[in-house]
Amino acid sequence: xxxxxxxxxxxxxxxxxxxxxxxxxxxxxxxxxxxxxxxxxxxxxxxxxxxxxxxxxxxxxxxxxxxxxxxxxxxxxxxxxxxxxxxxxxxxxxxxxxxxxxxxxxxxxxxxxxxxxxxxxxxxxxxxxxxxxxxxxxxxxxxxxxxxxxxxxxxxxxxxxxxxxxxxxxxxxxxxxxxxxxxxxxxxxxxxxxxxxxxxxxxxxxxxxxxxxxxxxxxxxxx
Amino acid sequence: xxxxxxxxxxxxxxxxxxxxxxxxxxxxxxxxxxxxxxxxxxxxxxxxxxxxxxxxxxxxxxxxxxxxxxxxxxxxxxxxxxxxxxxxxxxxxxxxxxxxxxxxxxxxxxxxxxxxxxxxxxxxxxxxxxxxxxxxxxxxxxxxxxxxxxxxxxxxxxxxxxxxxxxxxxxxxxxxxxxxxxxxxxxxxxxxxxxxxxxxxxxxxxxxxxxxxxxxxxxxxxx
DNA sequence: GTCTATATGGGGATAGAC
DNA sequence: GTCTATCCCCATATAGAC
Numbered sequence: 055x056x057x058x059x060x061x062x063x064x065x066x067x068x069x070x071x072x073x074x075x076x077x078x079x080x081x082x083x084x085x086x087x088x089x090x091x092x093x094x095x096x097x098x099x100x101x102x103x104x105x106x107x108x109x110x111x112x113x114x115x116x117x118x119x120x121x122x123x124x125x126x127x128x129x130x131x132x133x134x135x136x137x138x139x140x141x142x143x144x145x146x147x148x149x150x151x152x153x154x155x156x157x158x159x160x161x162x163x164x165x166x167x168x169x170x171x172x173x174x175x176x177x178x179x180x181x182x183x184x185x186x187x188x189x190x191x192x193x194x195x196x197x198x199x200x201x202x203x204x205x206x207x208x209x210x211x212x213x214x215x216x217x218x219x220x221x222x223x224x225x226x227x228x229x230x231x232x233x234x235x236x237x238x239x240x241x242x243x244x245x246x247x248x249x250x251x252x253x254x255x256x257x258x259x260x261x262x263x264x265x266x267x268x269x270x271x272x273x274x275x276x277x
Numbered sequence: 278x279x280x281x282x283x284x285x286x287x288x289x290x291x292x293x294x295x296x297x298x299x300x301x302x303x304x305x306x307x308x309x310x311x312x313x314x315x316x317x318x319x320x321x322x323x324x325x326x327x328x329x330x331x332x333x334x335x336x337x338x339x340x341x342x343x344x345x346x347x348x349x350x351x352x353x354x355x356x357x358x359x360x361x362x363x364x365x366x367x368x369x370x371x372x373x374x375x376x377x378x379x380x381x382x383x384x385x386x387x388x389x390x391x392x393x394x395x396x397x398x399x400x401x402x403x404x405x406x407x408x409x410x411x412x413x414x415x416x417x418x419x420x421x422x423x424x425x426x427x428x429x430x431x432x433x434x435x436x437x438x439x440x441x442x443x444x445x446x447x448x449x450x451x452x453x454x455x456x457x458x459x460x461x462x463x464x465x466x467x468x469x470x471x472x473x474x475x476x477x478x479x480x481x482x483x484x485x486x487x488x489x490x491x492x493x494x495x496x497x498x499x500x
Numbered sequence: 501g502t503c504t505a506t507a508t509g510g511g512g513a514t515a516g517a518c
Numbered sequence: 519g520t521c522t523a524t525c526c527c528c529a530t531a532t533a534g535a536c
Binding site: 185221231235258261262 | 298299395399435457462463475
C-alpha cells in the first residue's frame with residue numbers, strides 16, 4: 055500500500071465518520087479500521103488526531119475557495135463596468151458548496167458539507183484553522199457585495215452575510231433534520247433546488263431597506 | 278443541601294459547561310465539581326449523562342414554546358380578522374430566544390442559546406428529544422405564515438422557515454465567531470439589534486416572489 | 501440523600517520490531 | 519512505512535458505607 059493511498063483512505067474514512075458521529079464521537083481505532091490501516095498510521099501521517107481533523111478540512115477548503123473566487127471574477131467580468139447582479143454574487147458564493155451534493159465525487163464530499171456546516175458552532179479548536187482559511191474569501195465577497203449594495207451600512211451588510219452563512223450552514227449540517235421536519239417536502243440533496251430557494255430568499259433579504267434605529271415601542275425586554 | 282438545590286445547580290453547571298466545551302468534551306466530574314456536588318449525584322438525579330442532557334433542554338424549551346405561542350396569539354388577536362403582519366409573526370418567533378441574551382436571568386440562559394443553536398447540527402441523539410418538543414410550535418407558526426403569505430407554495434415556505442431557523446441558530450451558536458469575523462461591528466449579545474436585523478432580512482426573504490422552476494441556463498453541475 | 505471506592509471499558513499516543 | 523504491543527490516562531456507572 056503506497057503512502058499516498060493510505061493517507062487518502064484515512065482522510066476519506068475520517069471525513070465520513072466525523073460527519074456521522076462527530077469528532078469526539080469517533081475514535082482513531084474506528085477510523086483506522088474503516089480505512090484498512092493501522093492504528094499507528096494516523097500518528098505517522100498526521101502527528102495527532104487534531105492534525106487529522108485539520109487535514110480533513112484543508113484538503114477541501116482550498117479548492118472550494120478557489121472555485122468561489124473564480125466564479126465571482128467571472129460574474130464581475132461579465133457585468134463590467136457595472137457591478138454584477140446580486141444574484142450572481144450569491145450564486146458564486148453558494149454554488150461551489152451546494153454543487154458537492156449529488157455529484158459523482160460528491161458521494162464523499164457530501165459528508166464534508168455536514169462538517170463544514172457544523173464547524174461554525176463547534177466548541178473545539180478547529181474553528182481557528184477553518185476561519186483563517188475562509189476569511190480572505192469572505193472579505194472579497196464582502197467588498198463586491200458592498201459595491202452592489204452601496205446604500206447599505208457596513209454592519210447591516212455584515213449581519214446579512216452572517217444570516218446567509220447561517221442558512222447555508224444549516225442546510226448543510228441539518229439536512230436530514232430538514233427532510234424530516236418537512237415530511238419530505240424539502241430535499242436537501244437537491245443542490246440545484248436549494249440554490250434556487252436560498253438565492254431567491256437571500257437576494258430579497260439583502261435588498262431590504264436598511265433597518266431603522268428602532269421602532270418607538272417600548273423596549274422588548276420589558277414590553 | 279436540599280435535593281432541589283442540588284438538582285438546579287447541576288443543571289446550571291451542565292448548561293454552561295456543555296455550551297462551552299460540548300457534550301463529549303464535558304465530563305461528569307467537571308460538572309459535579311463546578312456544581313459543588315458529588316460525582317454520583319448526576320446518576321442519582323438524572324440516571325445517566327444522557328438524562329442530564331435531556332433535562333438541560335427540557336427545562337428551557339417548554340417556557341420558550343409557551344412564550345412563542347403566547348406572542349403569536351397576541352399578534353393574531355391584535356390583527357383579527359386579518360392575518361397578522363409578517364413582521365409580527367417573525368418577532369413572535371424570534372424574540373423569545375433573543376430576549377434571553379443580556380437580561381438578568383439571561384446570564385445563565387445565554388449559554389442555553391448556544392446549545393439550542395448547535396442542537397440541529399449535532400451528531401448525537403439529543404436532536405430527537407428537542408425536535409419532538411419543537412415540532413408542534415413550528416407547525417403552528419407554519420400555519421399562520423401560510424395564511425399571511427397565501428401565494429407561496431408550501432415547500433417554498435418550508436425552505437424559507439428553515440433558512441430563518443438557520444440564521445437564528447447561527448446567530449446563537451456562533452456568536453463569538455460573528456463578533457470576531459466582523460471585527461466587532463456585529464454584537465451578537467445585543468438581542469434587540471439582532472432581532473431588528475434578522476426581522477428585516479427574513480421578512481424581505483419571505484415576501485420574495487416564489488422561485489421559478491429553473492432558469493434556462495445549463496445545469497449547474499456541468500456549466 | 502450523599503459520599504467513597506471501585507468496577508469496567510475505552511481513549512490517544514508511542515516504542516521498537518520488521 | 520507499517521505493524522504489534524503497551525503505557526498511561528480518563529470516562530461512565532454503580533455498590534455499599536454513612
